[in-house]
Amino acid sequence: MTKVDFKLIDSILEKYGCDKSKIIPIMQEIQAEYKFLPEAALMYVADKIGETYAELYGVATFYKDFSLNEKGKYVIKVCNGTACHVRKSDDVQEALYEITGMKPGDYISADGLFTIERVACLGACGLAPVCTVNGVVHPQMTPDKMRALIMDLREAERS
Amino acid sequence: MKIQSRQMLEDFRAESLKKLNCQSKQILVCGGSGCVAGGSLKIYDKFRELMERKGIKVDVILQDHVDHGDAVGLKKSGCHGFCEIGPLVRIEPAGLLYIKCKVEDCEEIIEESILGDNVIDRLVYHDNGRSYSRQEDIPFYKQQTRVALTNCGRIDAESIEEYIAVGGYSALSKALFDMSPDDIINEVTESGLRGRGGAGFPTGKKWAQVAAHKDAPVKYIVCNGDEGDPGAFMDCSVMEGNPHKMIEGIIIAAIACGSTEGYIYVRAEYPLAVLRLQKAIEDAEAYGILGDDILGSGKSFNLQICKGAGAFVCGEGTAMQESIEGKRGMPRTKPPRSVDKGLFDAPTSLNNVETFANVPDIINKGAKWYSSIGTEGNSGTKVFSLAGNIKNTGLIEVPMGTTLREIVFNIGGGVKSGNFKAVQIGGPAGCCLTEDHLDLPLDFDSTKKIGAIIGSGGLVVMGDDTCMVEIARFFMSFSTNESCGKCTTCREGIPKIQEILERITHGTGELEDIDMLQELSAVVKTCSLCGLGKNATNPVVSTLKYFKDEYIAHVKDKKCPAGVCRSLCTMWIDPIKCIGCTKCARNCPVGAITGQLRKPHTIDVEKCIKCRECKVGCPKHAIKEV
Numbered sequence A: 001m002t003k004v005d006f007k008l009i010d011s012i013l014e015k016y017g018c019d020k021s022k023i024i025p026i027m028q029e030i031q032a033e034y035k036f037l038p039e040a041a042l043m044y045v046a047d048k049i050g051e052t053y054a055e056l057y058g059v060a061t062f063y064k065d066f067s068l069n070e071k072g073k074y075v076i077k078v079c080n081g082t083a084c085h086v087r088k089s090d091d092v093q094e095a096l097y098e099i100t101g102m103k104p105g106d107y108i109s110a111d112g113l114f115t116i117e118r119v120a121c122l123g124a125c126g127l128a129p130v131c132t133v134n135g136v137v138h139p140q141m142t143p144d145k146m147r148a149l150i151m152d153l154r155e156a157e158r159s
Numbered sequence B: 001m002k003i004q005s006r007q008m009l010e011d012f013r014a015e016s017l018k019k020l021n022c023q024s025k026q027i028l029v030c031g032g033s034g035c036v037a038g039g040s041l042k043i044y045d046k047f048r049e050l051m052e053r054k055g056i057k058v059d060v061i062l063q064d065h066v067d068h069g070d071a072v073g074l075k076k077s078g079c080h081g082f083c084e085i086g087p088l089v090r091i092e093p094a095g096l097l098y099i100k101c102k103v104e105d106c107e108e109i110i111e112e113s114i115l116g117d118n119v120i121d122r123l124v125y126h127d128n129g130r131s132y133s134r135q136e137d138i139p140f141y142k143q144q145t146r147v148a149l150t151n152c153g154r155i156d157a158e159s160i161e162e163y164i165a166v167g168g169y170s171a172l173s174k175a176l177f178d179m180s181p182d183d184i185i186n187e188v189t190e191s192g193l194r195g196r197g198g199a200g201f202p203t204g205k206k207w208a209q210v211a212a213h214k215d216a217p218v219k220y221i222v223c224n225g226d227e228g229d230p231g232a233f234m235d236c237s238v239m240e241g242n243p244h245k246m247i248e249g250i251i252i253a254a255i256a257c258g259s260t261e262g263y264i265y266v267r268a269e270y271p272l273a274v275l276r277l278q279k280a281i282e283d284a285e286a287y288g289i290l291g292d293d294i295l296g297s298g299k300s301f302n303l304q305i306c307k308g309a310g311a312f313v314c315g316e317g318t319a320m321q322e323s324i325e326g327k328r329g330m331p332r333t334k335p336p337r338s339v340d341k342g343l344f345d346a347p348t349s350l351n352n353v354e355t356f357a358n359v360p361d362i363i364n365k366g367a368k369w370y371s372s373i374g375t376e377g378n379s380g381t382k383v384f385s386l387a388g389n390i391k392n393t394g395l396i397e398v399p400m401g402t403t404l405r406e407i408v409f410n411i412g413g414g415v416k417s418g419n420f421k422a423v424q425i426g427g428p429a430g431c432c433l434t435e436d437h438l439d440l441p442l443d444f445d446s447t448k449k450i451g452a453i454i455g456s457g458g459l460v461v462m463g464d465d466t467c468m469v470e471i472a473r474f475f476m477s478f479s480t481n482e483s484c485g486k487c488t489t490c491r492e493g494i495p496k497i498q499e500i501l502e503r504i505t506h507g508t509g510e511l512e513d514i515d516m517l518q519e520l521s522a523v524v525k526t527c528s529l530c531g532l533g534k535n536a537t538n539p540v541v542s543t544l545k546y547f548k549d550e551y552i553a554h555v556k557d558k559k560c561p562a563g564v565c566r567s568l569c570t571m572w573i574d575p576i577k578c579i580g581c582t583k584c585a586r587n588c589p590v591g592a593i594t595g596q597l598r599k600p601h602t603i604d605v606e607k608c609i610k611c612r613e614c615k616v617g618c619p620k621h622a623i624k625e626v
């Protein structure tokens, strides 16, 4: 279980003046800190800004960027936008599932290292198919490059 | 320093220009998302390190230039548009463009082209046996007309001083000091500028409707930088590459509409754009171009960024307003329209990034000039992003009404592999255009006539290795994921259509399914509230119209002509190409491939699980799916 630092949440809330219309940036900052939205943090925020938890939960589940589940150390976003799709991003995605031993619907790999997300367009369509690892873009991916990338990350973890 | 009058702005411009002119040479390293992904920032750092070591005077920030002596300017420019051949480095004043640069090339570039005046032939663009050292001569650029993208790639994207030096914010000062709000609106109306966000609504008209609310205590300007169309990245490059131009347009809109508050809504997947915009806003505030008493005019306007959180539907105007208000981004029913009751219930003008980026030039050069570009009723230029199976992927800006043929074949260089099949225009809610449409002028009205839309300008080119049924399925899965869930037809209907398409691509479709697709598509279109639901089924309808034979092949003959749908394909080794290297037999996990060394191999289709391992590994590309 992730421990929530309420002082930190307070400082975020203060920055946005506990303003209800700023729920999204508030949640974005919390997520930037924990990589996901811990329930305790959301409950706390709901209380402070005078909203119900249900309301916040509703917002959090509407937007794909928010996650209520813990994420792996490496968040890999595979682009499946049109440009990447016609350049066979599905094959790259499949290789990624295979090598991490994950399947669609899994939040995190068994070793806790990886989270796979499918996104639609990262704005680098000229270099399709692309993926990002913790925000760093990897251009012109192939199934082999994907496998090598995961191997490298695992290697880096071991040493 | 706050710029407090028109004169001060001109003085500051003269001073910045003088500094800029002291740069005997300039190195512009592309800092767009594409080139950054290719490692351009490392190249930038290397240039800096090398020049400092060699004792060359480098100007990294224009403002830091002090003694008016010679220096070399080193900057990160915006996207040049030709992402495929990045990372790109441009050398001024010669206008050289070096492509596919690597860190190891920096030393040679400095020696040859900065200290010397030579061209490094191996780094320039080559096509058809000719080398093109100057960027402007490359066919990809030669056939473009740049308005919204002017200066993208020519100036330091992070420097307000450079933007001002090349004439930036002069349109703003003209709008503030020479024109009344009505004059601005008239000029924009006469220019014929129509919204570049997709619908093509006349911009001047929208502004006039907001301006008409004279007594409203607050009015908003919202810049739509959500750019959700997958495969489109033009707004991204404007925001990253020339943020001030768009901001200038926004401030002019605010003055015309009498608005004091504004938002730029940027999608979360564009972190670099957010950073650049943040810096641009801070710089503009510091110089008194945003905030209170803009350029000493007594008018004020505050602008802030709102970061999206990954919902395509938030690109729709009313959904975007809900999202800025901190709610689930679900479209509202109209009326009331946003111009009367929009963000926080106040009159709101919501316009697209590219729309705003056109405004400064319209104010500076006049409505007549702008309407002389493009076609009747569709003035100006349009930025298109070219992606998919095409030789020259990237961003292009051409006059409205340029034909698809010119774009795909002359500028884009044609398809990359195989033969041309179709172009998806307008994103997941758009249509596919075929060979028959190659001479169609691309503008709002001509595309509408054949039931297509320009949308935001994303063009994804598809060759004969793309299955049109599968592509329709792909777009349906996109819309299924993105439906906000408010309307039953959109929420439930699109997944049903997707299901049917999945059946067809898996070879279990029936002929009735095709009629069912037509019928369902029509229902979803008529009964859904917003543009997402209304247009989501366009790809199905248009592929059914132009590629019905492919559907029939899937349903009746259980074949996928493009060789994409796995359930319908069998792996096959071309005996003419196969050299009998045995690699595939070793790669096959189920031992379905047999053959003797140096003799053509064969695949036992009964055993084959279609994992494609053999195909990927074959050195001769002898394995095909048929």
Ligand SMILES: Cc1cc2nc3c(=O)[nH]c(=O)nc-3n(C[C@H](O)[C@H](O)[C@H](O)COP(=O)(O)O)c2cc1C
Residues within 6 Å of the ligand: B194, B195, B196, B197, B198, B199, B200, B201, B203, B224, B225, B226, B227, B228, B229, B312, B313, B314, B315, B316, B317, B318, B350, B351, B352, B353, B355, B456, B530, B531, B532
């Ligand atoms: C589902 C949906 C998504 C949209 N996405 C965008 C978008 O990403 N960018 C955009 O500028 N307009 C988008 N629009 C169009 C906007 O609703 C709106 O028409 C436009 O931003 C108005 O600006 P303009 O008049 O400058 O075109 C979208 C519309 C719909 C229905």
Ligand code: SF4
Residues within 6 Å of the ligand: B313, B330, B331, B482, B483, B484, B485, B486, B487, B488, B490, B491, B528, B529, B530, B531, B532, B533, B534
């Ligand atoms: S059409 Fe779809 S996306 Fe639009 S409001 Fe209805 S359910 Fe939401």
Ligand code: SF4
Residues within 6 Å of the ligand: B573, B577, B578, B579, B580, B581, B582, B583, B584, B585, B600, B601, B617, B618, B619, B620, B621, B622, B623
């Ligand atoms: S890998 Fe290719 S060339 Fe080698 S045996 Fe198989 S089909 Fe023939």
Ligand code: FES
Residues within 6 Å of the ligand: A079, A080, A081, A082, A083, A084, A085, A120, A121, A122, A123, A124, A125, A126, A128, A129, A130, B230, B231, B232
């Ligand atoms: S479609 Fe993948 S980056 Fe745009």
